[in-house]
Amino acid sequence: MTKLGIIGGTGPESTLLYYRAICEGVQARLGDDTLPQLTVESLSVFEVFRYCGAGDFDGLTAYLSEGFESLAAAGAQVASLTAITPHIVFDRLVEASPVPLVSAVDAVRDEAVARGTGKVLLLGTGFTMSPETNGFFTRPFTDAGVEVVLPDAAEIEEVQHRIATELELGVVTDETRDRFVGIIDRVHRAEGVDQVVLGCTELPMVLNDSVSPVPCLDTVAIHTRALVDAAVGDTEPRPGI
Template identity: 60%
Template structure:
């Protein structure tokens, strides 16, 4: 089995999701007494968001690339990110990486294309919703993607940065997300992509007006395949 390296801390809650999902996935493949070799390089989500807010994508790529190099130095054979927003510079990271990287956006896009949905709502950080690194591949595959309006984008970014990244889950915030999804359903969306890895803390099929597509288990399956093939 190959050793996996993960860039964690972007944010901490989703890093825990990934850690458990990879372990569970490996044990389903290799048996309950098997644990993967895994190293986590924990960075700061707030530094990632700061780079994005200043559109300092060179600085963001350097910050993440240095961490990937450290993972390779720790013996990782394959690496990945435990967040979607940093995928804004994924192509740069892949080009510079000394080891293969597994993209959450590519894994999720493939799953969506195979799901049969034709019009999807996308929630995430401001940068995931307004840049094209996530929506671009979906639209290129012939899918329609709708995102919230500018007011809702600002509201969502604030709730992610000031609540969910700290593991804070509030009922009134959940109600706000539900109202936004309801508006996107009115625009014809058939599913909602939880395009920030902290959103599953507050949204699931039980509360959402639309079925939720969570990239974390999809990406985790791709990571397990990468280290067990």
């Protein structure tokens, strides 16, 4: 089995979602008595926000690259981020990383194409949704023929605020869930989107297919499947206990 490395802490709640999903994915493929070889380098989502807010993408690249170097030193053979916002500098990270990286953006784009999706609503942090910085996410989709629609400016600000002050701290409220569902419903009615991209890895804490007016592209579920594929490869299941 290939040893995985993930950058955690960006934020802590999504790191837990990733760890659980990777473990469950490996067990589903190889049996309940098999767990992944996995190491976590915990950084800070708030440092990521500070770098992005200052437009210091060189600093962000250096900060994350140091994390990937630590993962490689711990024996990781394949690595990934566990957040969407740091993908702003993903191409730079690929060049600097000592190990191959698995992109969440590419994984979600591929899933959208496989589902025959024509138009998606993107929800995420302000940095992921902002017209000034969202090209790292929207361009791969539009290049694949999938139109990306954004909330309006006030909604972008509100979603960012609720992510940073609630979800990143593990706070889940019905009010925030209802507000996000309302945004999805408004954009769906106005723009006719097929699906919503949960483009922040904390969003699955409050959104899923059972509450959303349109089907969700769950970034955590989709990305972790790709990571399980990378970890398991052609490994055969062992006999049960």
